[in-house]
Amino acid sequence: MRRFYSPPETFTDRAVTLGADETHHLRDVVRQRSGDEVSVFDGEGREFTCVIRGIGRTSAELEIIREIEPRSPESPNRITLSAAMLKADKFELVIQKAVELGVAELQPLITDRCEANTKHTDKRLVRWQRIILDASKQCGRATLMKIGEPVKFQTMLAAGDNSGTVLFAERDGERLGDGRSSVIRTVVIGPEGGWSDAEIDAARASGCRIVTLGGRILRAETAAIAITAIVQNLFGDIN
Numbered sequence: 001m002r003r004f005y006s007p008p009e010t011f012t013d014r015a016v017t018l019g020a021d022e023t024h025h026l027r028d029v030v031r032q033r034s035g036d037e038v039s040v041f042d043g044e045g046r047e048f049t050c051v052i053r054g055i056g057r058t059s060a061e062l063e064i065i066r067e068i069e070p071r072s073p074e075s076p077n078r079i080t081l082s083a084a085m086l087k088a089d090k091f092e093l094v095i096q097k098a099v100e101l102g103v104a105e106l107q108p109l110i111t112d113r114c115e116a117n118t119k120h121t122d123k124r125l126v127r128w129q130r131i132i133l134d135a136s137k138q139c140g141r142a143t144l145m146k147i148g149e150p151v152k153f154q155t156m157l158a159a160g161d162n163s164g165t166v167l168f169a170e171r172d173g174e175r176l177g178d179g180r181s182s183v184i185r186t187v188v189i190g191p192e193g194g195w196s197d198a199e200i201d202a203a204r205a206s207g208c209r210i211v212t213l214g215g216r217i218l219r220a221e222t223a224a225i226a227i228t229a230i231v232q233n234l235f236g237d238i239n
Contacts (some may be wrong), residue, residue: 001039001049002030003137005144008042011064016050018060027055035140041070041142070177071140075102077183077236082107082156083224084191085116088124093113095128097225098146099135101232108150113193154201162186162207167226169195169215173210174225176230183235189224 004026010017018026018040022195026032040062052064064236081103083094092107098106108121125147132145137150164185166176188208190199204210211227218226232238 001037002026002032003047004038004040005043005133005137006040008044008046010177011042011048014064015053016048016062016064020058021058023055023058023060026052026060039068039207041136043142043144045070045074047141047142066149066207070142072102072142073145073237074141075104077232078144078185079190079228079231079236080105080107080186081224081228082109083097083189084109084111084114084220085150086192086220087116091116092128092131092220094221094224095131095147096135098228099141100139101133101225101228102141102236103145103228104143104190105139105146105148107148107156109153109156109188110150111153111191111197112196114191115193116191125149144219154202156188157202157208159205162203165208166211166227166231167195167203167208168223169200169201169210169212171212172200173212175214176211176227176234181216184231187224187227189220191226192220 004018006016006018006022014132032038033050034054036052038050039047040050048066049065051065052060053063054061067156070144081098083093085108095106099160128147132147136144165188166184197205229238
């Protein structure tokens with residue numbers, strides 16, 4: 001069954017109205033017609049089987065038949081992935097895979113050695129949100145992963161309690177699974193150029209755990225995906 005997205009305010013008790021983009025996809029890309037059954041999710045965890053009643057140029061009217069369970073449930077461990085901004089295609093890969101792995105929120109970071117262009121991020125934020133939507137439709141999630149505007153690493157450290165935060169570094173850290181049973185809520189991944197000594201010192205001082213994968217040296221985008229999967233295995237719903 002084809003899946004579509006429509007925000008909560010477009011739903012009533014018995015119907016939902018698709019916006020222009022989703023209507024175009026329904027009508028012109030996957031060529032659904034009146035009378036076809038599809039599913040529609042609201043981005044906040046609810047999904048419904050619907051039947052198409054009418055398709056216009058900029059909107060489509062669907063009748064709600066029943067509420068259903070999303071194909072991909074939300075993780076019991078709500079993970080925030082705080083990742084240094086990377087060059088466009090690499091960071092977009094991280095966004096896509098974070099959705100698939102059940103990350104609740106992705107926070108782009110500006111770090112000392114960040115090589116990505118950190119200016120004019122408003123247009124990129126729109127594109128990132130589109131990637132999140134497309135990945136959610138593909139993987140079966142009914143809750144859209146949140147993504148914030150880029151912030152400086154020091155701002156993230158100062159934002160709150162970091163006792164559930166792990167920062168991945170290539171050296172001078174403990175093994176991720178060693179001696180700790182407390183749930184990990186935030187995973188922090190650095191840039192392609194690595195963390196500066198000052199950033200590592202600041203992270204330790206703020207209460208972050210510094211972890212490594214032993215002798216493995218990973219690209220930044222690989223580290224974001226691998227560490228998230230490991231954390232989901234330890235505390236989430238991948239087992």
